[in-house]
Amino acid sequence: MTKGKYGVPLERSDYLRLDPHDDHCNEDGFSEWLGRHQDDLLAVDLFTGAGGLSLGIQEAGWTMAAGVDFDERALETHAHNFPGLSLRMDLGDPEVRDHLVELLSQAKIDLVAGGPPCQPFSRAGRSKIRDLVRNHGRDPQDHRKQLWQAYLDIVTRVRPRAVLMENVPDMGLGDDFAVVRIIEEKLEELGYATQVRLVDAWQYGVPQHRKRLILLARNDVERFDWQPKVETAVNLQQAISDLPRFQVEAQERVGERELPYVEPADLSEFAGRMREGAPDGVIHDHMTRRVRSDDLEIFSEYMTSKTLYSDLPEKLRRYRADNFTDKYKRLAWNELSRSITAHIAKDGYWYIHPEDHRTLTVREAARIQTFPDRFRFAGTRSDAFRQIGNAVPPLLGHAAASVVLPIEGMPEDSGLVPHWRQVRDDLGKWADAAREQEGWYQFPGDEMEAPQAAVMALLAGSRMKSSEIRDIMEVVRGRKAVTSRVFEQIITKATTASAKDRLSRLQPLVDDRNAWSEAKKNSVPERLGFKPAEEALYTLLLGEQDLLLITQGALRVAARVNGSTGDQINKLTDGRVDLIRLVGAGKDSSLRMAALRVIGNAYCKATQPGCPWCPLRKHCIGKPPADDLYSQTFIEEDGSRVAS
Known part of the structure; x- marks a missing residue:
């Protein structure tokens, strides 16, 4: 064995060969x-x-x-x-x-x-x-x-x-x-x-x-x-504190394939579950890498669970502190571990034991992933770390699998029509009908080409009334390009200074018919200096890419239909999951996404929502605001409004 550049004797751990299950x-x-x-x-x-x-x-x-x-x-x-x-x-x-x-x-x-x-x-x-x-x-x-x-x-x-x-x-x-x-x-x-x-x-x-x-x-x-x-x-104290501890010496072996195990009197419920089926008095694979002399100094003298890599004395750093602010992380007994990943097979510096001056062992990593102590991993120590880091935590797998267990009395393949498919069908039908009427300019469709999408993308952020926006969009309806005459007309019809400023950004492409062509339309946002939100709406209205348009209004609709708080908490994660249930995929996904934008702006408002007029009202399980002025009004199938 040689130390080489690693500062510890280089060794490959023994290879654990495992016989097949009985x-x-x-x-x-x-x-x-x-x-x-x-x-x-x-x-x-x-x-x-x-x-x-x-x-x-x-x-x-x-x-x-x-x-x-x-x-x-x-x-x-x-x-x-x-x-x-x-x-x-x-x-x-x-x-x-x-x-x-x-x-x-x-x-x-x-x-x-x-x-x-x-x-x-x-x-x-x-x-x-x-x-x-x-x-x-x-x-x-x-x-x-x-x-x-x-x-x-x-x-x-x-x-x-x-x-x-x-x-x-x-x-x-x-x-x-x-x-x-x-x-x-x-x-x-x-x-x-x-x-x-x-x-x-x-x-x-x-x-x-x-x-x-x-x-x-x-x-x-x-x-x-x-x-x-x-x-x-379940914190680390409950998860791994019952496992044997080590008096760590620099460059010496840490742990073994098999060690004595003495069960403490105060064994946690979690640790007790992990011990089920394991041999009495024995723990396997409780081993990790040797510790360098300089790392031992760092771990013992400087590292707490709050220490950043940049806090360490410069003489002891082997990496740039600006690039590796969290290169070393000591875990804390009273907290959760950071996520165990396959990277632990390469180094364990993200996983320094809460008290011992070393990185986590194979068995500790397995425990944190909720593999019981009876579960063995074939190969070398690094093979085991990699397998553990790549794994789904068994307790999470158990929770997810339990959700789809058979239900007694239910026939397999019962011919069900999924709820969210029904929601999407209703949303698409409404959007299709709205597109055929005065709201054509709010949706992707045959009449929505590059000039119309660009003008609508610019007007969307203005404070103009919907009727005023519709008047401007009627000017560009059916146009294959923005000509000088069309440009002059829409500027004239803009009722606010802000709207005029927005529309004036079309100037670079006025009378440039080639710029609006099928071949060039994807370059329009860049040539007009569109902001990300403007480009997203432009792309959505063209209907060729089924993107999610993450607006507060659309998230609010999705959250209320799902009965969640995804529009208020974790908007870009849970909120987007709410949204995809309504948007779906396929050729009509852009149409449905545009519909959610319209519903969020016109009906499903933060306060005083127009629930009776919302096309998703029969699917909505969210609670409307207490000050909903229209909560006692409903709509019949023929569209007539009646009081409850």
């Missing part, structure tokens, strides 16, 4: 295995990794029929801890998926779960992506980048009763939830009711900050009842 099988024995489990609820976990989600599903009541991944170490771990199949497959390959679907056709699969990698994609490519989804994602040139399509392809052909997909919130936040909306649309076409939630893992007993995106679907009943959230978070 009830494990291979493909040849799968039929026989199914015979022994013919009365079980069977689940499949795609992109399973070590099996955090599998464990949660199993503890919720299913039997794992198969776990699929491409990582050999993770599959060795999965095969040891679970019955059924552990298959090494590249699901990006359509022929491999064909083989898997054929294999699973022998079984009645009740649940397909998984956490496929989901890179956000550009708005411009969304129509192509939707076409791929409709063709089961079978484009061989695209599958390796978009493995969520492979996941959806398998769900489409296996047709389980229930579906569970887990991912990082960035899957949705990175591209206006386009992937999520497309998946939901496809599942609804197949007869599934769906639910998307952003979930804080700590609220389901996981002792760390970790927010995840959960998509659930079921075809038996539209019911998604989550267990109550915990009232008090």
Whole structure:
């Protein structure tokens, strides 16, 4: 062993080889295995990794029929801890998926779960992506980048009763939830009711900050009842303080594969749960990296849970303090851990033990991810850290899976019409009717081209009355370009100085017919110096990119229809989840998004909302403000208003 540039002896930990589970099988024995489990609820976990989600599903009541991944170490771990199949497959390959679907056709699969990698994609490519989804994602040139399509392809052909997909919130936040909306649309076409939630893992007993995106679907009943959230978070003291402590010496080994374990008298409820099924008097994999001499000085002399890297003496820093303000983080006993990620396999400086002068051990990281002590990880220490960091916390998996358990007496594939699909249908019909009348300029459609979209985008932020805006829009109706004559007319009709200033920004493209052409229309916002909100509205009105227009009015409509507070708290996360349920995906998503903008501005106001005139009134479960002057008035189907 040599120290090299790392300042500690370089060593590769021993390789832990794990035997398969007693009830494990291979493909040849799968039929026989199914015979022994013919009365079980069977689940499949795609992109399973070590099996955090599998464990949660199993503890919720299913039997794992198969776990699929491409990582050999993770599959060795999965095969040891679970019955059924552990298959090494590249699901990006359509022929491999064909083989898997054929294999699973022998079984009645009740649940397909998984956490496929989901890179956000550009708005411009969304129509192509939707076409791929409709063709089961079978484009061989695209599958390796978009493995969520492979996941959806398998769900489409296996047709389980229930579906569970887990991912990082960035899957949705990175591209206006386009992937999520497309998946939901496809599942609804197949007869599934769906639910998307952003979930804080700590609220389901996981002792760390970790927010995840959960998509659930079921075809038996539209019911998604989550267990109550915990009232008090499980902190690190409760999670890991019972594990053996170390007197750390610089450059010496820290921990072992197997150590004595003495259960304390005051064992926490969480730790007691983690010890279930573990061998008495023994703890496994309680080991971590050696500690450098300078790190030991930092940990022992300077590091508290409040210390920033920039607070350390300059002589002890190996990294730039301006770029690495949180390079080192000592955790606190009375708090949650920061999120355990796969990065812990490379270094553990984000996870310094609350008191010991070292980074977390494999077992401590596993505990924080809610893997019980009986769960072992194949491979080296780094392999274990990587598997743990990539995993779904089993307690979170258990909470999510429990939501889609079968309900006694409900038939599978009951032919339900999902609620949110009905909401979107009603919203689209209203928008389509409004577009055919005087409100054409508020919506994408045949009459909305670059000149109309640009003028409307500029007027949207003005304080003009709706009738005054309509008069200006009638001037540009049907125009293929903004000519000098049209420009003069709309400036004349602008009733405020602010509106005149806004419209005068069209000047650079006046009489430039080529600038408004189909080929050049996407450059209009840049040439006219549009602000982000103006460009977003311009793009929405052209109807070619199904973006979310995050306005306070639209968020308010979505929150009230959902019965949530997403327009007031966590607007860009929970608020956007509320919004996507109403917007959906597909060719009419832009129309529905524009409709929500109109409803938010015209009816669903912060105070004194015009609830009786709102096209979503029968779907709205939110409580209107107490000063709603119209709360005693309703509308008949023929449009006449009556008092209650």
